[in-house]
Amino acid sequence: MSGTSSRSSTVALSTTSASDATRGLLLGVAGVAMFALSLPMTRLAGGSVEAPQLPPAFVAFGRAAVAGLLSMAYLWATGARRPRGHEWGLLALxxxxxVFGWPLLSGLAVRRVDAVHAAVVSGVLPLATAVIGALALRQRPSLGFWACALAGLGLVVGFAAWRGAGGLELADGLLLGAVVCASAGYVSGARLSRALTAEQVICWVLVLSLPATLPLALWTRPPAPVAASAWAGFAYVSLFxxxxxxFAWxxxxALGGTLRVSQVQVLQPFLSMLAAVPLLGERLDLTTVAFAAAVIAVxxxxxxxxxN
Structure with missing residues (x-):
């Protein structure tokens, strides 16, 4: 009887683990899909240089202010503990x-280049995060890792130069800066998630930023009416x-394992490009798709x- 009970417990444990892995993978895909729409929706909210809508600064600070107010309610409702000691420094980083670097720099960039262009250049984000993580943790990546990192950088610089008719544009520098900011934020957020739950990390980050983001959002609010589609884009980047x-990511x-689930992030550039076609009326060409595929492969x- 005890043997049967033991085997039943083992089967139940295996089933639960498999179920968690599947749920984790599905949540990871959902998170990546939501992030993939960020660039097209940011351009929808801000418009272009020729047809501006919401100011990029308002989109950046306003989205964080809206999410920060929601985070206050979430932390209060769940009874989350307050951060302690060195955790405040990591929250600020x-x-x-x-909250500040990626939204503002990417928002300024997508006013100057289309979302398809931005998706390819920012496609090196997962690799940049791995590089900064390795440096921050004083790890020793292999020669192959560094070769891939340099190849990824070379591909996006080459793509940006090709799209810029032989030279880099200001928008490309802004996008690469945004990638570095996001990567540093992801690494410090991951370190925090060892002590706080992942949901608490992003919520405390947003609440800590509220004294700056809320007044800045009010100060940079649009001086004139804008299209309803711009407000729809703003609502998306604020909530999702x-x-x-x-939350989903x-x-x-946590459920599916960082190594396994993080692999789906390589789909983000393609999803961004595909979303830009119906949302913004942008066009894809074979060369752009080839560059995106090469970046994803690297x-x-x-x-x-x-x-190590």
Missing amino acids: TAGGV SMWIGF YRGL VWLGKRQPV
């Missing part, structure tokens, strides 16, 4: 990357890109290289 997406990593290969 995370905020600098994912800045808040709900992190971090929960997926990122996927780099994430499989050993890091």
Whole structure:
């Protein structure tokens, strides 16, 4: 009887583990899909240089302010503990990357280039995160890892130069800066998630930023009426890109395993490009798709290289 009970418990445990892995993978895909829409929706909210809508600064600070107010309610409703000691410093570093750096720089960039262009250049984000993580943790990546990192950078610089008729544009520098900011924010946020739950991390980051983001959002609010589609884009990046997406992504990593689930992030550039076609009326060409495929392949290969 005890043997049968033991086997039943083992089967139940295996089933639960498999179920968690599947749920984690699905949540990871959902998170990546929500993040993939960020660039097209940011351009929809801000418009272009020729046809501006919401100011990029308002989109960046306003989305964080909306998500910050929602985070206050979430932390109060769940009875989350307050951060302690060095955790405040990591929260500030995370905020600098994912609340201020990435939204503002990418928002300024997509006013100057289309979302398809931005998706290819920012496609090196997973590899950049791995590089910064390795440096921050004083790890020793293999030669293959560094080769992939340099190849990824070379591909996006080459693509940007090709799209810029032989030279880099200001928008490309802004996008690469945004990638560095987001990567640093992801790494410090991951360190925080060892002590706080993933949901608490993003919520505390947003609440800590509120004294800056809320007045800045009010100060940079649009002086004139804008299209309803711009407000729809703003609503999306406020609710999903800045808040709900992190819930799904971090929960997926926790359930399915960071190594396994993080692999789906390589799909993000393609999903961004595909979304830009119906949302913004942008066009895809074979060369752009080829560059995106090459970046994704390099990122996927780099994430499989050993890091000691």
